[in-house]
Amino acid sequence: MIPLPLSILEVAMFEAGTSAAETVPGSVRLAQRAEQLGFQRIWYAEHHSSPFLLDFPPAVVMAHMAAVTSSIRVGSGGVLAPNHVPLSLAEQFGALAAFHPGRIDLGIGRGPGTMDERAALALRRGAPTAGDEEYGEDVAAVLGLVGERQEVPEPWLLASSTAGAARAAELGLPMAFAYHIKPENALEAVERYRDRFKPSRWSDTPRVLLSVETVCAETEAEAARLSRPVDIVRLGLLSGRGEQPLLGPEAAARRAFTEEEREMLENHSRARAQGTSEQVARHLAETGSRVGADELMLFTPVYDATSRIRCIERIAGVAGRSALRSSAG
Template identity: 60%
Template sequence: MIDVPLSALEVAMVQAGARAVETLRDTTAFAQAMERLGYHRIWYAEHHHSPAIGAFPPVVLAAHAAATTSTIRLGSGGVLAPNHAPLTLAEQFGTLAALHPDRIDLGIGRGPGTFDETIARALRRGAGPTTDGEYRDDVAAILSFLVDEVALGPLPEPWLLASSTAGAALAAGLGLPIAVAHHIRPENTRAVLERYRAEFTPSRWCEQPRVLVCVETVCAETEEEAAWRIGPMNVVKAGLLKGRSDMPFPTPEDAAVHPFTEEERRALAGFRAQQAVGTPETVVHRLAQLAEETGADELMLTTPVYDLRDRIGSYELLTKYSEAMTAP
C-alpha cells in the first residue's frame, strides 16, 4: 500500500501529427482530472526547442490551471533559474500565490531545458552555462526577493529540484524541500538523499528534511498494454541517451517498429526496472517499494504516454486499485 501523497508532473508531450494548441487543451483536461481523482499537486516542466515536448512556460500553465481548478496545488517542476532573472521569477510566482493562496509551488531547477546550445545561449542572452556559484546565488536571490521585494501575501512554496549531490547540498544548505529526479537519473537517487539528509539546515521554508521523489509511471490493465503505452517514450529516451532532442513523440504503432539497437534496449530495460510500469498491482508494489526505500514524503508521477485518455486512465487505474486495497 502507498502511504504517502501522490502528485503528477505534466511534461506536455506533443503527439506526432498534433498541434501545440491541442497539447495545451490537453493540459487543462489533465489538471481537472487530477483534481477530481484527488492528486495532491501538479507541476509543469520547462523545456525548449523540442519537437516532442511543448515549450510552454510553467508559470503560464500553472496560472491557467489554477483558474480552471479549485483545490489542487500547482507550480513549476521546474522553472530553470539560469534562464530567468531572479526578481522576475519571484514576482511571477509571488503574484500567482497571492491570487491563489496556499496552492502555488515554485520548484527551481538548474538545467538549460534544451540540448541545443544556440537556444540555451539565447535563453541566457548570450551567456554560457551557469556555474555552481552563480546557480547558488540565483536561487538565494529568488528566495530573498520573494520575502523582501514581493511579499504580496501568502508566498509560494519553494522546492529545489535535484538529480546530483551538488543539488542536494544546495537544497540542504538553504533549508529547502527537495524534489529528486528519479525519473531522469535513478542511479543518483540514493546518494542525493543521503547528502541532503546529512547536511540539512532548518530554515523559514522547512524545519526538517522534506523529500519528493518523481517516478516515471505507466499503469494499464495488462503488462503488455503498459509496455505498448510506454513505447513512444522509449523512442524519445533512446534519442536523449545519445544527446539528441530532435526525436518527435511517435504513435505507439510507430514506436512498436522502431529499430532500437541492442545497447539502447539494454539501457532502456535498466532504466525501466527502476521506474513503475505495468499492471495496477505491479505499479502499486513498485511505488510503495520506492517510497519505503527513499523515505519519501511524497511521490510525483510522470506518465508520458501518447493519448490523453490513456494518460488519465493510468492515474485512474492506480487510484482505483489503491482505494480497493485500503477499503475495509
C-alpha cells in the same frame, strides 16, 4: 496500497504531425481529474525548442491550470533559475500566490531546459552555462525576493545529484528529486540531504518528493505499448542524436530494438513503475520506501492525455487513503 502522498508531474507531449496547441485541452482535463481524484499537487516543467514537449512557460501554464481548478496545489517542476532574472521570477510567482493563496509551489531547477544550443544561448543572452556559484546566487536571490512578498509560494529545490541535494539541505528547502532522470543517484542524494539539512523559514524538517516515471494500463502489454514511443526518444538522447519527434504507439511498435539498445534502456526500465495497477502500486511503494521519500510524483510520458488520465485513475483506485486528499471533490 501506496502509503505516501501522490502528486503529478505533467509533461505534456505531442505526437509528430500534431501541434502543441492540440494538447492543451487534454492537459486541462488531466489537471481537473487529478483534483477530483485527490492528488496533492500538479507541477509543470520548463522546456524550450523541443520537437515533442510543450514550450509554454510554467508560470503561464500554472495561471491557467490554477484558474480551472480550485483545491489542488499547482507548481513548477521546475522553473529554471539561470534562464530568468530573479526579480521577474519573484514577481511572477508572487502574483500567482496572490491570485491563488495557499496553492502555489515554486519548484526551482538549474538545467537549460533544452537540447538546442541556440535556444540555450538565446535564453542566456549569449552568456555561458551557469556555474555552481551563479546558480546558488540566483536561487538565493529568488528566495529573498519571494520571501519579502505578502503572499508567498512554497519553494522547492529540484535535484538530480548529490550536489543539488546538498544545496537544498543548506538552504533548508524541501527537495524534489528527479528519480525519473537519475535513479542511480537517488539513495546517496537523499541520504546527504537528510544528513545536512538545516531548518529554515521554509521548512523545519527535511522533505523529499520523488518523481517516478509511471505508466499504468489494463495489461502489461498495453503499458509497454504506451511506453515505447518515449523509449525511442530516450535512445536518441542516449546515443547522442538529440531529441527526436515523438512517434505514436502504432508507429513506435514497428521500430525494433537491438540488443545494444535494450541494454541502454535497462537502467530506466528498471526504475520505471510500469504495468497493471497492482504492479505499479507495488513498485511505487517499494521505491518510496527504499529511497526514503515523503511523497511520490508520477511522471507519465505518454502523449495521449486520455491514456495519462486513465493511468492516474487506475493508480488512485489502489493508492489508499493516505495517498490522496480526502477533501477532493
